[in-house]
Amino acid sequence: MTKNSNITNSRQSKIACPTCQKQIIWSPENRFRPFCSERCKLIDLGEWAAGTYAIPQKHSEEDEVFSSMIEETQDSSML
Numbered sequence: 001m002t003k004n005s006n007i008t009n010s011r012q013s014k015i016a017c018p019t020c021q022k023q024i025i026w027s028p029e030n031r032f033r034p035f036c037s038e039r040c041k042l043i044d045l046g047e048w049a050a051g052t053y054a055i056p057q058k059h060s061e062e063d064e065v066f067s068s069m070i071e072e073t074q075d076s077s078m079l
């Protein structure tokens with residue numbers, strides 16, 4: 001066994017998520033960078049947009065999908 005390691009940790013740079021300050025690895029695979037997750041990205045966007053206009057809440061969007069599903073069911077039963 002040789003001591004030739006393939007560890008590439010030195011090439012990974014860590015940053016702190018602007019929203020929650022969580023340490024994340026900056027990599028091309030992280031499509032939410034510089035945020036740790038989509039949630040933190042949306043929170044940050046919501047904060048700068050809060051003063052100008054309101055962003056639709058996701059839960060109301062889901063409610064609309066549910067309502068249209070119910071309507072579709074009713075329509076097909078009428079046919």
Ligand SMILES: [Zn+2]
Pocket residue numbers: 017018019020021022035036037040
């Ligand atoms: Zn975060």
